[in-house]
Amino acid sequence: MATSQSPVEDIIREKCNKGEPRLNNSRRPVHQITAALQPSTLEIFNDSHLHAHHKAMEGSTSRETHFRLIITSDAFKSKMQPARHRLVYGLLKDEMAKEGGIHALQLRTMTPEEEEKRKQAENSA
Amino acid sequence: MSTIKDITTLEDWAQHLASLPPTTLLIISFHAPWAAPCAQMATVLSTLASEYPVTEPPSTSWVAIDAEELSDVSENYNVTAVPFLVLVRDGKVLETVSGSSAVKVRDAIETHAKGTSASAGPTVNGTNGIAASVEAKEVNTAPEDPVKKKEELFKRLGDLVKAAPVMLFMKGTPSEPKCGFSRQLVAILRENAVKYGFFNILADDEVRQGLKEYADWPTYPQLWVDGELMGGLDIVKEELASDPDFLKSYSVKADVAATS
Numbered sequence: 001m002a003t004s005q006s007p008v009e010d011i012i013r014e015k016c017n018k019g020e021p022r023l024n025n026s027r028r029p030v031h032q033i034t035a036a037l038q039p040s041t042l043e044i045f046n047d048s049h050l051h052a053h054h055k056a057m058e059g060s061t062s063r064e065t066h067f068r069l070i071i072t073s074d075a076f077k078s079k080m081q082p083a084r085h086r087l088v089y090g091l092l093k094d095e096m097a098k099e100g101g102i103h104a105l106q107l108r109t110m111t112p113e114e115e116e117k118r119k120q121a122e123n124s125a
Numbered sequence: 126m127s128t129i130k131d132i133t134t135l136e137d138w139a140q141h142l143a144s145l146p147p148t149t150l151l152i153i154s155f156h157a158p159w160a161a162p163c164a165q166m167a168t169v170l171s172t173l174a175s176e177y178p179v180t181e182p183p184s185t186s187w188v189a190i191d192a193e194e195l196s197d198v199s200e201n202y203n204v205t206a207v208p209f210l211v212l213v214r215d216g217k218v219l220e221t222v223s224g225s226s227a228v229k230v231r232d233a234i235e236t237h238a239k240g241t242s243a244s245a246g247p248t249v250n251g252t253n254g255i256a257a258s259v260e261a262k263e264v265n266t267a268p269e270d271p272v273k274k275k276e277e278l279f280k281r282l283g284d285l286v287k288a289a290p291v292m293l294f295m296k297g298t299p300s301e302p303k304c305g306f307s308r309q310l311v312a313i314l315r316e317n318a319v320k321y322g323f324f325n326i327l328a329d330d331e332v333r334q335g336l337k338e339y340a341d342w343p344t345y346p347q348l349w350v351d352g353e354l355m356g357g358l359d360i361v362k363e364e365l366a367s368d369p370d371f372l373k374s375y376s377v378k379a380d381v382a383a384t385s
Contacts, residue, residue: 093343
């Protein structure tokens with residue numbers, strides 16, 4: 001469960017906090033997204049070591065392949081889960097697309113209300 | 126005018142295999158009654174079959190097998206999804222075609238059917254030579270139209286995601302998952318007795334890469350419900366946690382309730 005600091009983790013943190021102004025690709029209208037999630041909660045877990053011996057990781061020396069993110073943000077309000085995940089995937093598109101980059105992302109995306117409900121459920125359990 | 130024979134029992138299957146001369150091209154179509162593209166494929170195949178005359182010894186033999194009913198046979202041929210075509214001659218698998226591309230199926234059958242009709246000697250070389258140059262021409266025209274190719278792929282994907290009410294695009298197969306997340310999702314579907322179709326994206330790189338773009342989703346496994354992307358493992362887990370009846374209408378039990 002250690003949150004180890006690492007270059008990729010820093011990138012994730014920065015992009016989730018500040019977002020990234022970028023032009024959209026040709027399939028959608030071109031406009032700048034300043035997708036700052038401005039999360040109230042952002043937890044990053046590097047689970048790469050759990051998967052290092054898996055077949056898919058053969059030949060890879062990177063220890064920054066599998067991440068688990070817990071994010072609470074108002075930006076997720078009125079968005080269904082797939083849309084929320086797409087938001088995060090979008091922010092980390094480059095890291096996921098490049099060779100030896102992020103291979104897997106586990107996401108828990110919540111609105112502040114959902115996070116509160118979850119905490120209460122956990123406390124009463 | 127050949128026709129397609131339905132094989133429903135393992136005994137029939139064994140008997141049929143044993144009866145085939147080594148020169149016959151055996152065309153096996155694996156299908157599932159609940160998968161819509163299979164009905165289309167059945168039509169494509171019966172049309173194709175009708176173009177091949179019945180000869181003695183038979184040049185072609187066409188059979189249809191329910192992939193779930195005769196799962197032993199499916200496993201034998203590594204059937205990863207339906208519809209699935211396997212071409213066999215003299216006990217050897219020549220080629221398989223996964224998916225509902227009528228063009229691919231026709232090409233595969235026509236290519237291998239030539240092997241039976243050609244006789245030994247110069248005729249064989251002649252036929253192969255012509256076939257080779259025809260194929261070369263076709264290969265040259267395809268890359269000239271990448272837009273069309275992509276359109277066709279996306280159309281194919283559009284059909285594929287609707288192949289069953291619940292479709293799982295995973296790494297490996299439910300009996301042999303090749304990734305922890307895929308394995309977990311299969312387990313969840315099983316625990317909830319969900320009836321689903323699956324597609325092994327490791328077996329088809331075109332679908333693997335194409336679906337990422339089509340779905341605007343970079344990872345697998347992907348669960349599609351009624352032609353819409355539901356999400357991956359995380360989302361399915363969360364949905365179930367907040368609503369245990371989330372997949373109830375797709376469960377095997379729902380089926381039973383509907384028919385009784």
